[in-house]
Amino acid sequence: xxxxxxxQDLGITESKEYNTGEWYAEVVQKAELANYGxxxxxxxxxxxxxxxxxxxxxxxxxxxxxxxxxxxNAYFPLFIPESYLEKEKDVVEGFDPExxxxxxxxxxxxxxxxxxxxxxxxxxxxxxxxWVRSHRDLPLRVNQWCSVVxxxxxxxxxxxxxxxxxxxxxxxxxxxHDEAWNETMxxxxxYEDLYRDTxxxxxxxxxxxxxxxxxxxxxxxxxxxxxxxxxSVQGATSHHLGQSFxxxxxxxxxxxxxxxxxxHTTSWGLSWRSLGALIMTHSDDQGLVLPPTVAxxxxxxxxxxxxxxxxxxxxxxxxxxxxxxxxxxRVELDDRxxxxxxxxxxxxxLKGVPVRFEIGPHEVEDDEVTVVHRPDGAEETVSREGxxxxxxxxxxxxxxxLYATAEETLxxxxxxxxxxxxxxxxxxxxxxxxxxxxxxxxDCETEIKEQIAAEIVMVPFEDxxxxxxxxxxxxxxxxxxxxxxxxxxxxY
Amino acid sequence: xxxxxxxQDLGITESKEYNTGEWYAEVVQKAELANYGxxxxxxxxxxxxxxxxxxxxxxxxxxxxxxxxxxxNAYFPLFIPESYLEKEKDVVEGFDPExxxxxxxxxxxxxxxxxxxxxxxxxxxxxxxxWVRSHRDLPLRVNQWCSVVxxxxxxxxxxxxxxxxxxxxxxxxxxxHDEAWNETMxxxxxYEDLYRDTxxxxxxxxxxxxxxxxxxxxxxxxxxxxxxxxxSVQGATSHHLGQSFxxxxxxxxxxxxxxxxxxHTTSWGLSWRSLGALIMTHSDDQGLVLPPTVAxxxxxxxxxxxxxxxxxxxxxxxxxxxxxxxxxxRVELDDRxxxxxxxxxxxxxLKGVPVRFEIGPHEVEDDEVTVVHRPDGAEETVSREGxxxxxxxxxxxxxxxLYATAEETLxxxxxxxxxxxxxxxxxxxxxxxxxxxxxxxxDCETEIKEQIAAEIVMVPFEDxxxxxxxxxxxxxxxxxxxxxxxxxxxxY
Ligand SMILES: [Zn+2]
Ligand SMILES: [Zn+2]
Numbered sequence: 001x002x003x004x005x006x007x008q009d010l011g012i013t014e015s016k017e018y019n020t021g022e023w024y025a026e027v028v029q030k031a032e033l034a035n036y037g038x039x040x041x042x043x044x045x046x047x048x049x050x051x052x053x054x055x056x057x058x059x060x061x062x063x064x065x066x067x068x069x070x071x072x073n074a075y076f077p078l079f080i081p082e083s084y085l086e087k088e089k090d091v092v093e094g095f096d097p098e099x100x101x102x103x104x105x106x107x108x109x110x111x112x113x114x115x116x117x118x119x120x121x122x123x124x125x126x127x128x129x130x131w132v133r134s135h136r137d138l139p140l141r142v143n144q145w146c147s148v149v150x151x152x153x154x155x156x157x158x159x160x161x162x163x164x165x166x167x168x169x170x171x172x173x174x175x176x177h178d179e180a181w182n183e184t185m186x187x188x189x190x191y192e193d194l195y196r197d198t199x200x201x202x203x204x205x206x207x208x209x210x211x212x213x214x215x216x217x218x219x220x221x222x223x224x225x226x227x228x229x230x231x232s233v234q235g236a237t238s239h240h241l242g243q244s245f246x247x248x249x250x251x252x253x254x255x256x257x258x259x260x261x262x263x264h265t266t267s268w269g270l271s272w273r274s275l276g277a278l279i280m281t282h283s284d285d286q287g288l289v290l291p292p293t294v295a296x297x298x299x300x301x302x303x304x305x306x307x308x309x310x311x312x313x314x315x316x317x318x319x320x321x322x323x324x325x326x327x328x329x330r331v332e333l334d335d336r337x338x339x340x341x342x343x344x345x346x347x348x349x350l351k352g353v354p355v356r357f358e359i360g361p362h363e364v365e366d367d368e369v370t371v372v373h374r375p376d377g378a379e380e381t382v383s384r385e386g387x388x389x390x391x392x393x394x395x396x397x398x399x400x401x402l403y404a405t406a407e408e409t410l411x412x413x414x415x416x417x418x419x420x421x422x423x424x425x426x427x428x429x430x431x432x433x434x435x436x437x438x439x440x441x442x443d444c445e446t447e448i449k450e451q452i453a454a455e456i457v458m459v460p461f462e463d464x465x466x467x468x469x470x471x472x473x474x475x476x477x478x479x480x481x482x483x484x485x486x487x488x489x490x491x492y
Numbered sequence: 493x494x495x496x497x498x499x500q501d502l503g504i505t506e507s508k509e510y511n512t513g514e515w516y517a518e519v520v521q522k523a524e525l526a527n528y529g530x531x532x533x534x535x536x537x538x539x540x541x542x543x544x545x546x547x548x549x550x551x552x553x554x555x556x557x558x559x560x561x562x563x564x565n566a567y568f569p570l571f572i573p574e575s576y577l578e579k580e581k582d583v584v585e586g587f588d589p590e591x592x593x594x595x596x597x598x599x600x601x602x603x604x605x606x607x608x609x610x611x612x613x614x615x616x617x618x619x620x621x622x623w624v625r626s627h628r629d630l631p632l633r634v635n636q637w638c639s640v641v642x643x644x645x646x647x648x649x650x651x652x653x654x655x656x657x658x659x660x661x662x663x664x665x666x667x668x669h670d671e672a673w674n675e676t677m678x679x680x681x682x683y684e685d686l687y688r689d690t691x692x693x694x695x696x697x698x699x700x701x702x703x704x705x706x707x708x709x710x711x712x713x714x715x716x717x718x719x720x721x722x723x724s725v726q727g728a729t730s731h732h733l734g735q736s737f738x739x740x741x742x743x744x745x746x747x748x749x750x751x752x753x754x755x756h757t758t759s760w761g762l763s764w765r766s767l768g769a770l771i772m773t774h775s776d777d778q779g780l781v782l783p784p785t786v787a788x789x790x791x792x793x794x795x796x797x798x799x800x801x802x803x804x805x806x807x808x809x810x811x812x813x814x815x816x817x818x819x820x821x822r823v824e825l826d827d828r829x830x831x832x833x834x835x836x837x838x839x840x841x842l843k844g845v846p847v848r849f850e851i852g853p854h855e856v857e858d859d860e861v862t863v864v865h866r867p868d869g870a871e872e873t874v875s876r877e878g879x880x881x882x883x884x885x886x887x888x889x890x891x892x893x894l895y896a897t898a899e900e901t902l903x904x905x906x907x908x909x910x911x912x913x914x915x916x917x918x919x920x921x922x923x924x925x926x927x928x929x930x931x932x933x934x935d936c937e938t939e940i941k942e943q944i945a946a947e948i949v950m951v952p953f954e955d956x957x958x959x960x961x962x963x964x965x966x967x968x969x970x971x972x973x974x975x976x977x978x979x980x981x982x983x984y
């Protein structure tokens with residue numbers, strides 16, 4: 001709001017194409033999405049209402065899907081005793097280097113340090129173990145929406161890289177390996193649906209190479225989204241943890257045959273990085289662009305008047321707004337006197353309102369409305385009659401345009417290579433994904449990583465056609481027999 | 493779930509009337525609402541799905557009311573630099589003795605200690621100051637749902653007294669004193685509505701005596717609920733902060749006359765203590781009792797069959813469940829084979845399902861359903877036809893019964909006194925509130941507090957009839973002229 005007083009500062013000055021990082025930071029700031037944290041707290045951000053409402057849209061969508069498939073929400077303590085984290089270390093590599101430690105409560109030094117949760121496996125598993133006695137208590141599915149802290153010393157990039165971030169973490173226990181696998185895939189499907197149908201972002205789905213799984217996990221699955229700067233974002237992950245966690249935390253149940261067995265567990269999470277992907281994918285050099293599915297205002301009506309037409313135009317615009325509101329469209333009538341229409345156009349473009357209605361004396365006279373699409377500026381004059389249906393069509397169109405553009409970016413962004421230098425050259429020149437036959441050895445990834453900081457972000461699932469490398473194909477890096485297809489990319 | 497295998501442990505053994513504290517702890521545990529935190533983390537609890545869903549009901553209700561009245565949600569960092577808290581100390585007494593301090597991030601000692609937020613005024617105000625430039629940016633209303641930590645060394649009582657608790661904190665800025673006062677009262681009204689219409693708990697509303705206001709506040713308002721053990725719970729508070737916070741944090745705006753002025757601010761919060769009040773108010777020696785408004789299952793259907801009637805009964809019960817579900821009633825058909833009806837009755841009573849349907853061969857034959865109310869066991873046989881409407885009537889009846897009982901408790905719990913010994917004697921014997929004329933001096937409260945640990949929990953608002961002490965009335969404690977009516981009570 002502060003910037004609004006000063007026309008100069010209002011617009012985006014950086015270029016998405018040439019300066020993606022600075023451009024992103026500017027959009028986040030000027031579209032009033034987030035501020036950086038206070039001095040002494042680099043790496044933290046303040047999530048302003050506009051961004052938080054986007055997060056709420058994501059939450060609503062996902063939470064509804066979770067609950068419809070047997071998930072219950074719960075809340076576990078913010079802190080985890082160090083000894084609990086230590087216990088987890090028997091199974092997995094710890095989070096030690098990234099943990100924020102509480103050492104004092106009031107004026108007292110604590111006897112045991114408490115970790116601010118970096119993730120909650122180690123405190124949730126012991127309670128699930130208490131709650132589960134018999135196979136009748138399974139499946140058990142709990143999820144929590146919360147914030148976690150990871151003390152990474154990196155450049156802050158709001159929503160992509162922050163020391164504290166919001167997320168959900170789901171934790172489930174099942175009787176059998178297959179049930180746990182179905183659970184893993186159900187959540188991955190729901191993440192994919194969220195990206196595709198709510199965020200207008202197509203994703204690739206697959207699994208992490210064995211050396212890059214969640215430590216202790218049987219399989220780590222991922223949805224990956226391609227950002228406009230050619231880097232891949234891990235959009236969400238869903239882990240089949242096998243029985244290792246259950247064994248470490250005594251999460252056992254008496255089976256129908258009365259044997260005591262360790263449960264098969266999963267965990268899955270999506271963070272506000274999804275919000276970062278949303279902002280970065282669709283926005284442009286005019287500012288934020290949002291799909292109508294999540295936009296706080298789907299339509300903004302800008303009335304255009306002279307003194308002698310003011311009353312007529314406003315009355316007409318108010319009627320249109322009322323019709324839309326009644327139909328459940330999120331509409332704002334921008335009737336501020338102190339701003340001219342051009343200023344309003346710019347401001348609402350900056351803030352990402354998907355559709356603009358312009359209503360002036362001509363529209364009033366002809367019983368029409370001029371409709372403008374945010375993503376491409378496409379303009380059309382439509383009849384006042386049936387405006388609700390027309391609006392819904394235009395909102396759908398805008399969504400479809402955004403999705404189509406993102407889909408094209410992804411389609412163009414996947415290239416094939418059969419040789420080491422081809423991988424390096426293609427990623428160096430174009431970014432995106434390079435699909436190459438791979439022997440399965442970490443060394444071959446390391447070689448690429450050292451040269452160009454790209455890694456294997458995923459390999460397709462077993463049942464995926466692309467998985468099957470052909471007889472006689474060789475690893476693009478070492479030339480040994482290829483075992484699977486790897487997607488190399490730089491990543492966030 | 494574990495207890496379900498062992499009939500002995502299932503029921504409540506403590507008495508609400510004679511052992512309220514132990515009874516409450518037992519209900520929380522056995523109705524699967526919460527567990528105590530891990531060793532080394534006394535004062536923390538794990539909120540199980542059943543309790544968390546109650547919290548979600550409260551959130552939905554209140555969040556809807558907030559948004560309908562101009563509030564936007566946001567999210568501020570979990571940590572607050574010590575220097576920020578220090579700055580607040582210019583205005584208010586600090587939270588120092590209650591703060592959990594983060595001193596290490598990864599392997600590094602932090603240069604400045606970070607407080608885990610005990611409340612967020614000191615980090616929110618500086619950002620609101622950045623966002624507000626002109627009177628056009630006002631009113632500004634932000635709210636966050638989050639957890640806060642206060643390192644109080646007290647006995648844990650789930651939802652009433654915990655070191656970490658969930659709450660919402662609203663923070664607003666306005667142009668004028670009156671607008672801030674209206675805001676303060678709007679939020680208090682919404683809290684009262686929540687208690688009355690959603691939680692079936694009547695409250696008293698008023699303000700804290702001057703010496704007990706939020707430090708720095710102009711007025712602290714409160715809703716107070718009477719618990720069955722005769723103690724008062726502060727159900728929520730809403731503070732008119734005047735201009736002191738705005739002045740300390742430079743939250744100023746250029747007014748229409750172009751003068752720079754400090755804003756008038758408010759803050760208001762409700763915590764999961766409301767959940768504690770809900771559990772304690774309605775539950776009984778059979779376990780949890782919930783109003784249908786928040787109950788995760790509003791109706792449980794228990795089929796009663798012999799081998800030869802099983803299919804008919806189940807089919808009939810399934811049909812009833814389907815009708816209710818379609819109408820939006822939250823219904824569970826408990827068709828478990830391994831439990832008999834008596835066991836199921838006890839379990840659902842323990843867990844607080846408001847209405848039970850019993851369906852056996854007789855009901856099937858006569859096209860009927862037997863309906864039982866959880867609070868008082870009232871039983872009625874109703875026609876299968878129109879079951880949806882009948883159910884809704886019964887749910888309303890159960891709600892009305894709970895509210896009526898709580899209202900009676902409150903009405904009986906307010907007594908008058910005009911003498912010091914009468915205050916002491918009445919609270920000592922009955923608990924509850926004692927209404928007495930008061931001179932307005934803290935000393936007179938201190939005297940009562942020292943004798944019987946009761947305090948002035950509120951004084952009625954200025955426009956409240958009761959406020960006006962009569963000409964010639966004297967302070968019940970010191971005998972000086974009375975200025976207002978004080979409500980003395982023991983409190984949580
Ligand atoms: Zn190789
Ligand atoms: Zn006195």
